[in-house]
Amino acid sequence: MTGANINDCKRLDEVLSAIMVKRESPPSRRHKHLCADAGYRGADNARTIEKHDNIAHVVSRRKEADIKRRDPTKKARRWVVEVCHSWFNRLRKLLVRYEKLERSFVALNHLAAAIIAFRKVPLQVNIIYG
Structure with a gap:
């Protein structure tokens, strides 16, 4: 646990290491997907995400808004924690x-x-x- 003034991307390795649910990876789907915002963009975060066998989906707000404008039925892909915080906020x-x-x-x-x-x-x- 960290203070509220520390950015989440600083503790990305610890968060991904602490995931308790271990899934069997079927041959057709070897990787897990991590949906995050633009704060997780960068070489260090990309290496950390790849180290944990995740595929990063990092979309900027502008691109996300363009996609939503073209097709209003599509929802933004968000990390579960971010969605939960949004609901509670x-x-x-x-x-x-x-x-x-x-x-x-x-x-x-x-x-x-x-x-x-x-x-x-x-x-x-x-x-x-x-």
């Missing part, structure tokens, strides 16, 4: 920690996770009259 109460007690903050995080999961479930309106 939409809930403004959690963006800045105002709670003094840890249990209150943890409870709000659990509530936020439940709200996020509930929003992902496709709802079907089934109104029965009578």
